[in-house]
Amino acid sequence: MMKNRVIIVRNLVKRFGKFIANDNLSFEVYEGEIFGFLGANGAGKTTALRILSGLSEPTSGEVIVAGFDAKKQPEQIKKNIGYMCQKFSLYEDLTAKENIMLYGGIYGMSKTLIKERTDELLDKLNFREYGDRLISDLPLGLKQKLALSVAVLHEPKIVFLDEPTGGVDPITRRQFWEMIYETAYRGITVFVTTHYMDEAEYCDRISIMSDGKIVALDTPAELKRQYNAKSVEEVFIKIARPKP
Amino acid sequence: MRTILYLIRKEFLQIFRDKFISKAIIGVPIVQMLLLVPAITFEIKDIRLCVIDMDISADSRALINQLEGSTFFKIKYSTFSEEKANNLMHRNKCDVVLQIPSEFGKNVGTGNPGKVLATINAINATTAQLSWAYLNGVLRDYNKNILLENAGDMAVSSIPQIDITNRYWYNELLNYKYYMLPGILGILVTAIGFLLAGLNLVKEKEVGTIEQINVTPVRKYHFIIAKMVPFLIIGLVDLSLGLIIGKITFNIPFEGSLGLLFLASAIFLVAVLGLALFISTFSSTQQQYMFVAFFFMIIFILMSGIFTPLESMPMWAQRFDIVNPMAYLMRINRMVMLKGSTIHDISRDIYALVIIAVVFTFFAVSRYRKTA
Secondary structure (H helix, E strand, O other): OOOOEEEEEEEEEEEEEEEEEEEEEEEEEOOOOOEEEEOOOOOOOOHHHHHHHHOOOOOOEEEEEOOEEEEOOHHHHHHEEEOOOOOOOOOOOOOOHHHHHHHHHHHOOOOHHHHHHHHHHHHHHOOOHHHHHHHHHHHHHHHHHHHHHHHHOOOEEEEEEEEEOOOOOHHHHHHHHHHHHHHOOOOEEEEEEEOOOHHHOOOOOOOEEEEEEEEEEHHHHHHHOOOOOOOOHHHHHHHHHHOO | OHHHHHHHHHHHHHHHHOOHHHHHHHHHHHHHHHHHHHOOOOOOOOOEEEEEOOOOHHHHHHHHHHHHHHHOOEEEEEOOOOOHEEEEEEEOOEEEEEEEOOOOOHHHOOOOOOOEEEEOOOOOHEEEEEEEEHHHHHHHHHHHHHHHHHHHHHHHOOOOOOOOOOOOOOOOOOOOHHHHHHHHHHHHHHHHHHHHHHHHHHHHHHOOHHHHHOOOOOOOOHHHHHHHHHHHHHHHHHHHHHHHHHHHOOOOOOOOOOHHHHHHHHHHHHHHHHHHHHHHHOOHHHHHHHHHHHHHHHHHOOOOOOOOHHOOOOOHHHHHHHHHHHHHHHHHHHHHHHHOOEEEEEEEEHHHHHHHHHHHHHHHHOOOOOOO
8 A cells, every 4th residue: 555645755965065964864754654763963954844834945955844845935835734833933922822813824824713623622731710811921831732732733834843832740741642642543643753762663764863864764673673773762772872 | 926925924923922022012012102201302391500690689590590480490509609609610510500690780770781601511512502402592582681681672673673473383382292103103114024024034044944945836926025015014013003193192293195105114124124135135043134234233323313403414325325214214204194194295215215216125135045
């Protein structure tokens, strides 16, 4: 069976002056999967993710996301994706409802649909009492969950999550991953970067980056078998050990 | 279009949620009008005079009396020592030293020209020239009196002289407040447009929320327009506030059309907002933005003709003012408010403002990058 490819990357290179952030990356992401992008800090994960989501232009190589070329049609890509950044980026001085309304409006959703989704979403997150609170008053975990909900509000084809669980407690992380599963279950492809190795176990497939290159790419089980390791963490340490 | 409305709504929510900004929007124009309009004046009263009367004659006494009688001069010091007088000038105790030599009375009495020497503190060239002009006026009157006395009744009619009667149009009483107020209104509108809008965009960069906007399919011009509209509205509200204060407090005359004034200010605001947002696309911190914005604002204001007449600036400066939106607004405000100019009289200025507004806005939209 041929799986539907929603992201195709071939020979992607991104240079900042002399520094090569992404060195000849090639990979594919299939529809509906949870694709984990692992790597140490500075390995080039965020750079690649920004290129895939149309925020940054590739230096060379071919990048197709949701059927559109990242070099020529970044705005078309943006219509089809959701994005949540490691640095929390909902408007802190707006309430949860106002944020939802804003992004719903930006994605061209109708007023009634926005209202419907808002209710649905607040109910699902047990968020009702927080709806009219400013984002700045919410605890980090709630903010992150809300940000994910807003990122998929318009039912995109793919959602990009850049270290979404950074600084969040283990219980909230767990809940957050449940939300990710649910998102994937709805048919939205999830592309997630992380440096928490336990989270990598939850992914359908993972790629491990080191020094701008992809050094391994497969299912967690297969990688563990190949490297004769008990956990993804062990795999990671075996192959991506930073140079001394 | 709907997207713009959602974005504008968001901007307004944020502006009014910021307690400081929402208060400042009302407070700043009030303070500016009440403070600047009466404070900035070129009128000079009570020029401090130091007299060195070496003559002590009836004639010199008469001249001094005449000076004392004028509203412009106040005789602060009287001395016989030139050194002491210079010292007073040096210590900024007097503005003008008038020296009457000892032969003054004799010369005047015998029909020879009487001579006096006036030394004027010209650190401020404008006040120096004005002092000189006032002094000259007093001396002219004095001269006339001498002529009349010496010639006797018979000859008066035979002295040929030209008598000028003047009228000051558009500001009959030469009230500086009337001259400054339209200008201050311009500054008020500029401050709102230039500082608030630019800082707003740079703040989104600093906080990182702009990233979230950039990854959505929002169109660039939607985003820029949504950043402009709230401050355009606030600017016009502040203009109304300024006008109301002007009317109540200073009873400023308003000869022209209110609608025309608002139209010109609206176009001007778009120009300034366009430039502000253009600059903010270059700046990554609010500090950077403020530094550059301040630089532009000072240049625009000082070269706008608010304090110094455009006509007295050097040619290159006048040419620069072709791209200075403030220069147009200054002219329009004064012409509409004091002269009652109609749209036909100021159409050239309006066209120029429209072009500047379109160009700056175009720059802002095209410089704003959603994909780096």
